[in-house]
């Protein structure tokens with residue numbers, strides 16, 4: 715199980731996460747920030763649990779984020 719968290723209010727809308735993991739990220743037409751697909755909002759932190767096979771592309775999404783607001787964790791390690 716992989717847990718992805720997005721601190722959405724700090725997103726600068728660069729689109730890098732969408733380029734790295736387009737099946738899990740999209741850009742909002744309303745405010746220009748990215749959306750963590752299926753993410754549930756808790757006080758501005760959007761979180762989703764996904765299968766292990768989504769880890770690598772979302773790891774790269776987190777690595778690419780210039781404001782470091784994406785966190786990806788699984789049972790053995792985290793970034």
Ligand code: SF4
Pocket residue numbers: 724725726727728729730731732747748775778779780781782783784
């Ligand atoms: S990479 Fe980071 S700043 Fe850029 S759109 Fe994604 S979450 Fe927002």
